[in-house]
Amino acid sequence: MRKTTALRVAAAASTALLLATACDSRRGDDAQGTAADGACKGEQTTGITDTTIKLGGIYPLSGPASAYGTISNGVSTYFKHVNDKGGIDGRKVEFVVRDDGYQPPKAVEEARRLVEREKVFALFQSLGTPSTAAVWDYLNERKVPQPFVATGASAWGTDDKHPWTIGWQPDYVSEARVYAKYLKEEKPKAKVAVLFQNDDFGKDLLGGFKKAVAGSGIEVVAEESYEVTDPSVSAQMTSLARSGADALLNVTTPKFGSQALAADAKNTKWNPLHIVNNVSSSASVLEPVGFKNVQGVVSATYFKDPADPQWADDREMKTYNEALDKYAPDSDPTNQFNAYGWAAASSLHKALDAMECPTREGLRDAVRNLKDVEVGMLLPGVTLSTGPDDAFPIETMQLMRFKGERWQLFGDPVDTRKEFGAPGH
Known part of the structure; x- marks a missing residue:
């Protein structure tokens, strides 16, 4: 099992801060929940009663990654819709959202607030690799579930010392393998330039890509x-263009994804095949660049694009659109981050339904024992599956190419679990 050095540093620093101020109040917390049935006595019921369940989420509602904040809107809309239908197993969901500005120290502060003051049942959807790494030691020490974190770092699935934390989306190593497979088939002699965020997110995807193309005719010729x-990535893009690479792997968060796409469009002397990672594939990233300037860009996905007319008559998409119109009328239903949030919340609903005990331990076990669970907003063929030796819920993705004013799926879904095995093994 592996865990990156940067994750260790972030986790150690944040744990020292958190545990220095946190008291061992688990027993006191438990007393505030409703007693579970006999088989579940002694397990933590903080944040859950027979009629309510309180969840917390940490998102960058401000700062350089604020585009991701929209995800919390999709999550909140889903829970409001479910509450009006009677809740989850009769429990109404209260979803408390906190802003960390994409700053790990702030994530530490907000995690402590949610656990110790708000007394949430679970911290659902902490967003970003740095912020999640900053709080996972604390949450695992306190035995607070951290299900379906909004980051694809492979550490959430390969680390066996944090059983209370698990990812949701395809991990970055698996995503990188999908792009490597595509290039091997379409440009087997490709020379690749890579722009990446200098943290565990960027390094995870880049490292996965390099391993996946090792021994093939594909070569990474430039990295920035x-x-x-940073205010912009224009200098990095200028440097990468000098490499003469015929493919560009864009491993960025939304703000910088837009900048890189715009820089590529302006440089008429360089015309690489542009692959943008999934987290920067939303229309909200591409639209500012101008759809005419991003034609032919390639990415991969695993959930339904609300802007794609092929899903117009899809039952889940209809429910999603109706719910947004009712509970968040100012929201853009075609924004993929809204759909992402809806899909993640729906996945948690499935896990909560599967709990043998309505306790924190019950949720911890449920998310690690999913067997081909179908979620309406995921693409056909994409399901949730976990087990004793597999802590990666989603490992299937499908390639897509931007054409006209939307993404178009192409090829067959790639089950990286079957083709490559789990990352880190």
Whole structure:
């Protein structure tokens, strides 16, 4: 099992801060929940009663990654819709959202607030690899579930010392393998330039890509990194263009994804095949660049695009659109981050339904024992599956190409679990 050095540093620093101020109040917390049935006595019921369940989420509602904040809107809309239908197993969901500005120290502060003051049942959807790494030691020490974190770092599935934390989306190593497979088939002699965020997110995907193309005719000829505090990536893009690469792997968060796409469009002397990672594939990233300037860009996905007319008559998509219209009328239903949030919340609903005990331990076990669970907003052929030796819920993706004003799926879904095995094994 592996765990990156950067994750260790972030986790150690944040744990020291958190545990220095946290008291061992688990027993006191448990007393505030409703007693579970006999078989579940002694397990943590903080944040859950017979009629309510309280969840917390940490998102960058401000700062350089604020585009991701829209995800919380999709999550909140789903829970409001479910509450009006009677809740989850009769329990109404309260979803408490906190803003960390994409800053790990702030994530530490907000995690402590949600656990110790708000007394949430679980911390659902902490967003970003740095922020999640900053709080997972604390949450696992306190035995607070951290299900379906909004980051594809492979550490959430390969680390066996944090059983209370698990990812949701395809991990970055698996995503990288999908792009490598595509290039091997379409451009087997490709020379690749890579722009990546200088943290565990960027390094995870880049490392996975390099391993996946090792021994093939594909070569990474140039790499440029950026910091989340940088104002732009124009200098990096200028440097990458000098490489003469015929393919560009764009491993960025939304703000920088837009900048890289715009820089590529302006440089008429360089015309690489542009692959943008999934987290920067939303229309909200592409539209500012101008749809005419992103034609032919390639990415991969695993959930339904609300802007794709092929899903117009899809039952789940209809429910999603109706719910957004009712509970968040100012929201853009075609924004993929809204759909992402809806899909993640729906996945948690499935896990909560599967709990043998309505306890924190019950949720911890449920998310690690999913067997081909279907979720309406996921693409056909994509299901949730986990087990004793597999902590990666989603490992199937399908390639897509931007054409006209939307993404178009192409090829067959790629089950990376079957083709490559789990990352880190």
